[in-house]
Amino acid sequence: MAKIVIPDSAHAALNELRTADIVVGIPSYNNARTIGHVVQAAHAGLLKYFPQFTAVIVNSDGGSSDGTRDVVLSASMQDARLLMLSTPVKPVNRLSVPYHGIPGKGSAFRLIFQIASNLGAKACAVVDSDLRSITPEWIDLLLRPVVHAEYDFVAPYYHRHKYDGTITNSIVYPLTRALYGHRLRQPIGGDFGVSQRLLRRYLERDDWETDVARYGIDIWMTTVAVAEGFRVCQSFLGAKLHDAKDPGSDLSAMLQQVVGSVFTLMQEYEPAWSLISGSQDIDLFGFRYDVGLDPIEVNLERMLVNFRRGCEELKEVWQLALSPETLEQIDLLAAATASPATFHIEDELWVRLIFEFACAHHKRRLDRGTLLRSLTPLYIGRVASFVIETRDLTAPEVDQRVENLCLTFEALKPRLVAQWKGSAGQAPRTAPEAAIPQHVAAQKELEV
Amino acid sequence: MIRTLQEVLERVIARFYTQITTYLPPLIVAVAILVVAFLFAKFCQWLLTRLFKGAGFDRFLRETGISSVVDDSGHLHAVSIAASCVFWLVFAGGVLSALSVFDTKLTTQFVETAVFLFPKVVTAGAIVLAGIWLGRYFGRAILVWAHNEAIPHARRIAAGVRALVVCIAIVAASDTLGFAPNVFLAAFIIVVGGAALAASLAVGLGGRQTVQRFMEEDTRHATEPEEPLWRHL
Numbered sequence: 001m002a003k004i005v006i007p008d009s010a011h012a013a014l015n016e017l018r019t020a021d022i023v024v025g026i027p028s029y030n031n032a033r034t035i036g037h038v039v040q041a042a043h044a045g046l047l048k049y050f051p052q053f054t055a056v057i058v059n060s061d062g063g064s065s066d067g068t069r070d071v072v073l074s075a076s077m078q079d080a081r082l083l084m085l086s087t088p089v090k091p092v093n094r095l096s097v098p099y100h101g102i103p104g105k106g107s108a109f110r111l112i113f114q115i116a117s118n119l120g121a122k123a124c125a126v127v128d129s130d131l132r133s134i135t136p137e138w139i140d141l142l143l144r145p146v147v148h149a150e151y152d153f154v155a156p157y158y159h160r161h162k163y164d165g166t167i168t169n170s171i172v173y174p175l176t177r178a179l180y181g182h183r184l185r186q187p188i189g190g191d192f193g194v195s196q197r198l199l200r201r202y203l204e205r206d207d208w209e210t211d212v213a214r215y216g217i218d219i220w221m222t223t224v225a226v227a228e229g230f231r232v233c234q235s236f237l238g239a240k241l242h243d244a245k246d247p248g249s250d251l252s253a254m255l256q257q258v259v260g261s262v263f264t265l266m267q268e269y270e271p272a273w274s275l276i277s278g279s280q281d282i283d284l285f286g287f288r289y290d291v292g293l294d295p296i297e298v299n300l301e302r303m304l305v306n307f308r309r310g311c312e313e314l315k316e317v318w319q320l321a322l323s324p325e326t327l328e329q330i331d332l333l334a335a336a337t338a339s340p341a342t343f344h345i346e347d348e349l350w351v352r353l354i355f356e357f358a359c360a361h362h363k364r365r366l367d368r369g370t371l372l373r374s375l376t377p378l379y380i381g382r383v384a385s386f387v388i389e390t391r392d393l394t395a396p397e398v399d400q401r402v403e404n405l406c407l408t409f410e411a412l413k414p415r416l417v418a419q420w421k422g423s424a425g426q427a428p429r430t431a432p433e434a435a436i437p438q439h440v441a442a443q444k445e446l447e448v
Numbered sequence: 449m450i451r452t453l454q455e456v457l458e459r460v461i462a463r464f465y466t467q468i469t470t471y472l473p474p475l476i477v478a479v480a481i482l483v484v485a486f487l488f489a490k491f492c493q494w495l496l497t498r499l500f501k502g503a504g505f506d507r508f509l510r511e512t513g514i515s516s517v518v519d520d521s522g523h524l525h526a527v528s529i530a531a532s533c534v535f536w537l538v539f540a541g542g543v544l545s546a547l548s549v550f551d552t553k554l555t556t557q558f559v560e561t562a563v564f565l566f567p568k569v570v571t572a573g574a575i576v577l578a579g580i581w582l583g584r585y586f587g588r589a590i591l592v593w594a595h596n597e598a599i600p601h602a603r604r605i606a607a608g609v610r611a612l613v614v615c616i617a618i619v620a621a622s623d624t625l626g627f628a629p630n631v632f633l634a635a636f637i638i639v640v641g642g643a644a645l646a647a648s649l650a651v652g653l654g655g656r657q658t659v660q661r662f663m664e665e666d667t668r669h670a671t672e673p674e675e676p677l678w679r680h681l
């Protein structure tokens with residue numbers, strides 16, 4: 001595997017630092033407006049909660065033209081206003097380094113991990129550069145389980161608006177949970193804590209130059225951690241308030257990279273997931289509290305039009321991936337878009353659809369990029385259905401809806417295993433489907 | 449009179465005898481060659497089927513996705529097809545050998561032409577197949593891209609791309625075969641040029657206002673960022 005190149009400017013700084021106990025990484029690209037706050041929060045968190053550790057804040061930048069790197073290096077810590085219960089004995093250093101290679105979040109993470117590894121850091125945390133809700137406590141919550149409780153991977157747990165994180169809620173969380181049996185609520189949250197052991201495992205892998213280099217990085221980190229048996233936990237971070245995604249960014253490409261990474265990793269970890277049934281809770285650190293969230297406006301009409309157009313235009317592509325029964329139901333749904341109030345994509349249909357896409361990806365029934373991009377209108381349809389369904393629901397009720405979807409994923413997993421292994425004809429079609437209500441009821445009983 | 453008739457009859461019998469002695473042995477040999485070639489071809493077909501089926505070749509193609517590249521249904525029986533190809537190849541070789549036994553001007557010319565054209569036919573066939581496959585590949589990719597970019601008439605655009613790629617393949621194949629290459633090339637240029645001209649005229653005459661609106665919209669979009677549908681991740 002080609003080793004990542006650390007720029008010369010960073011080499012000099014690393015030689016001077018030589019070692020560090022903790023590294024906090026912040027990937028960025030034109031985030032001058034928000035990154036100052038993130039750096040300050042990280043700096044304060046390190047001073048406040050890890051005063052006895054040598055720490056470095058590393059900004060890995062993708063060639064920003066708005067002065068992001070200058071902001072990182074100049075963001076001042078208002079020490080006078082910060083109440084420290086213990087006096088920091090070690091300074092917090094800052095480093096802003098441009099990364100090279102495929103532009104994307106994954107490439108930025110790779111440089112951060114490489115620097116952390118070179119410095120021999122015991123723990124590394126990464127946080128997004130567009131966060132508005134980050135506080136110094138986030139650094140403690142992401143690093144303490146690694147530093148003091150020997151966890152290898154700390155995933156975030158946030159409160160998010162019901163229409164925020166729709167890829168997470170409709171695909172990535174339920175699918176990852178059903179596959180690997182871990183209830184990691186935010187597998188692509190973007191803010192993580194990682195141990196030295198796991199860091200080295202990430203760096204020795206040779207798939208950095210795939211979708212992992214871009215938006216696939218978050219699910220890749222989570223999946224490697226859970227599938228390879230590293231100790232994982234979650235930390236409650238409160239609300240995740242961040243800048244809206246770049247409007248110019250392509251939803252289809254984002255979906256392709258995230259879902260493509262999940263499907264590709266399914267292939268690698270088939271022995272790990274094919275034998276797992278059900279799921280288990282993961283340790284959750286931090287004090288849970290309710291928070292106010294930014295409202296999110298959705299354009300339902302546009303979504304339904306997009307879904308209907310997809311049904312009209314992409315059928316010839318879906319025919320290669322989906323079963324005739326699934327296609328037939330999608331046809332009926334296209335007609336149902338005429339009355340938005342009653343438009344609804346059932347959980348079972350959605351789960352079947354995702355499983356069939358996963359199998360088509362596995363069996364390369366058509367070009368993988370085209371296959372994944374063709375999922376976009378179906379995903380938009382599913383989000384529209386979710387919006388209609390949860391319009392008047394409270395946050396706990398919406399959580400219950402997501403939980404029900406997860407249970408459906410788990411109940412139909414035997415069907416996925418059968419299809420994946422090529423015995424589509426023998427896929428148990430009725431048994432698990434009939435078992436869904438019992439499965440859901442049994443899980444609810446256990447939780448009570 | 450009787451003598452004349454006798455002479456005619458004798459000449460006919462002699463010519464018939466000569467023809468039989470000239471053509472019967474090669475005919476018998478040709479039939480024998482055909483029978484042997486048929487049996488050998490069948491044997492090759494059987495052997496190939498056994499060998500590849502035993503090695504799970506179809507399963508390998510299915511699992512690696514290669515079969516679905518060629519056949520949309522993903523149920524391509526590659527072993528049967530390859531075995532049939534080998535059968536017909538061996539049998540065609542037998543037919544040509546049988547024909548060459550007659551050693552006449554016509555058969556020699558036929559055999560020579562067949563041998564000379566064979567590689568070209570195979571190449572042309574491969575070009576057309578590749579064109580069809582590429583056309584489908586690009587057609588699907590364009591279709592999905594056009595849909596996701598909300599470009600109107602995505603299916604027509606995809607069909608156009610597909611047809612264009614297949615046309616290019618046919619032109620290339622005809623050029624390889626030396627079969628009216630100029631006609632195909634000219635037809636191709638006329639079609640593509642005509643389509644471009646028609647599109648230009650259509651846009652110029654009928655869609656001027658639409659284009660103007662589109663460009664204004666585009667400029668507006670460039671200055672005002674589009675409102676996202678929602679935040680995804």
